[in-house]
Amino acid sequence: MSVWSEFEKAFSIENLTRIYEENVRLSPATGIDNMTHEKFIYSRDEHINIINRKVMAGTYHFTKYKLKLISKGPKKYPREIAIPTIRDKIALRALCDFLKIRFNPVLDFSLPQEVIRDVKNSVYEKGYSGFIKLDISNFYPSIDHEKLLKRLNSRIRNEIIISLIKSAIETPTITRPTPKDKLSHIGVPQGLSISNILASIYLSNIDNYFKKIDNLTYFRYVDDILILCHTEKCNEIAEIAIRRFKKLKLKVHDPKTTPDKSSIGSLGVKDFTYLGYSFRSDCVSAREESINRLRESIISIFSGYKYSKIGSINFLEWRLNIRITGCIFQNKFKGWVFFFSEITNINLLHELDAFIQTLCKRYDVNIDVKSFIRTYYQANHKRHDSKYIPNFDKYTEKEMKHVLERYFNTKTTGLTSRQIKYNFLKRISRQVKDLETDVKDAGY
Numbered sequence: 001m002s003v004w005s006e007f008e009k010a011f012s013i014e015n016l017t018r019i020y021e022e023n024v025r026l027s028p029a030t031g032i033d034n035m036t037h038e039k040f041i042y043s044r045d046e047h048i049n050i051i052n053r054k055v056m057a058g059t060y061h062f063t064k065y066k067l068k069l070i071s072k073g074p075k076k077y078p079r080e081i082a083i084p085t086i087r088d089k090i091a092l093r094a095l096c097d098f099l100k101i102r103f104n105p106v107l108d109f110s111l112p113q114e115v116i117r118d119v120k121n122s123v124y125e126k127g128y129s130g131f132i133k134l135d136i137s138n139f140y141p142s143i144d145h146e147k148l149l150k151r152l153n154s155r156i157r158n159e160i161i162i163s164l165i166k167s168a169i170e171t172p173t174i175t176r177p178t179p180k181d182k183l184s185h186i187g188v189p190q191g192l193s194i195s196n197i198l199a200s201i202y203l204s205n206i207d208n209y210f211k212k213i214d215n216l217t218y219f220r221y222v223d224d225i226l227i228l229c230h231t232e233k234c235n236e237i238a239e240i241a242i243r244r245f246k247k248l249k250l251k252v253h254d255p256k257t258t259p260d261k262s263s264i265g266s267l268g269v270k271d272f273t274y275l276g277y278s279f280r281s282d283c284v285s286a287r288e289e290s291i292n293r294l295r296e297s298i299i300s301i302f303s304g305y306k307y308s309k310i311g312s313i314n315f316l317e318w319r320l321n322i323r324i325t326g327c328i329f330q331n332k333f334k335g336w337v338f339f340f341s342e343i344t345n346i347n348l349l350h351e352l353d354a355f356i357q358t359l360c361k362r363y364d365v366n367i368d369v370k371s372f373i374r375t376y377y378q379a380n381h382k383r384h385d386s387k388y389i390p391n392f393d394k395y396t397e398k399e400m401k402h403v404l405e406r407y408f409n410t411k412t413t414g415l416t417s418r419q420i421k422y423n424f425l426k427r428i429s430r431q432v433k434d435l436e437t438d439v440k441d442a443g444y
Contacts, residue, residue, distance in 0.1 A: 010098035011055045016048045024089045026429040031085030032066040040086045047087045058160035062088050065173040082173040082189035096193040112275045116342040122217045130231035132238050135261040137251040139223035141187035144249045148202050234264045285345035302363045317367040318407045325375045328391040335435045337375045349373040400424040
């Protein structure tokens with residue numbers, strides 16, 4: 001299929017409508033225009049027609065993104081997230097669909113768990129003695145537009161498409177719009193559906209360079225880089241990598257001068273972390289910050305129950321079990337155990353189960369609580385047909401009504417099938433967002 005045919009398909013009325021219903025409609029965040037879904041839905045078809053018409057004509061421009069600051073912890077600058085308008089979210093998701101299809105032959109779209117599985121095999125089976133962990137300083141804001149567009153031109157030679165991508169990355173992210181706001185000429189806004197794929201395209205040449213070198217294994221997930229090799233080659237390889245990234249106008253922290261950011265070590269002697277996992281000589285576990293975040297989120301569920309005016313024991317049990325098992329939602333596996341399904345530290349799972357039992361006693365509740373250890377085995381051996389882990393994509397209307405009435409105190413009498421489904425998906429989407437928060441420090 002030609003480039004333009006792929007682009008037309010991504011921005012067809014049918015695909016834009018699907019994107020809104022399946023992806024965008026469940027996102028509660030509003031853009032700079034403060035347009036809510038309650039208002040947008042009445043003119044949905046008109047907005048989708050505008051996207052289709054203007055994109056195909058090469059006249060579509062993105063509205064300024066709204067700035068949202070996300071805390072990265074004490075003594076760290078917050079992460080700047082760009083929030084588009086609803087209409088722009090649809091256009092950006094379609095653009096993401098197109099880029100994935102177009103660059104699929106040359107990019108690796110592995111999930112974090114798949115990357116970790118390969119890291120495990122390389123660490124424990126390939127006989128490497130050393131590792132290099134590299135941290136790129138200020139990655140997204142440092143991406144050079146000219147170099148990025150050059151990469152894009154290798155597989156997209158169409159002015160209209162390139163112009164749309166330029167508009168997406170040049171649109172400023174602001175707290176409130178003013179006539180003095182200027183276009184951005186460096187960096188890719190974080191939080192857009194196209195951000196990660198553009199970052200991968202930008203680094204594709206470096207990826208290909210290191211993957212062709214013998215006697216080392218190279219991993220990159222977004223801006224987290226890990227190289228496994230022999231100890232005596234670590235310093236030389238690290239210097240080559242730093243020079244390569246410098247050519248792309250990216251600063252990599254030098255392991256010699258900033259060992260707290262980037263590091264070099266000997267496998268089996270020095271532990272290291274990657275994508276939220278902790279690699280030790282005897283096992284693979286979750287990093288301490290991820291474990292603590294999960295524990296805190298579980299405590300907050302009990303605390304929410306204690307201080308709730310309703311105090312629903314059914315909702316407590318349901319929320320807690322979702323936090324333990326995760327779920328399948330929108331054809332994706334969600335939750336802490338799914339993310340950390342590659343750990344080998346089984347003792348940790350027993351400790352988490354004991355932790356929950358302690359909280360049940362402390363808050364004096366008698367509920368039917370699921371188990372981390374059983375979830376782990378279900379996720380690794382029966383994830384596609386498990387009855388233990390809820391698959392919300394397969395819920396019938398009757399099951400949706402049961403969840404809404406029993407756990408969310410929502411009356412469904414008189415609601416249409418479409419209204420029931422929307423209310424169900426909206427509430428499940430909120431719970432899934434909480435699951436993602438549990439692992440967000442791991443780059444989820």
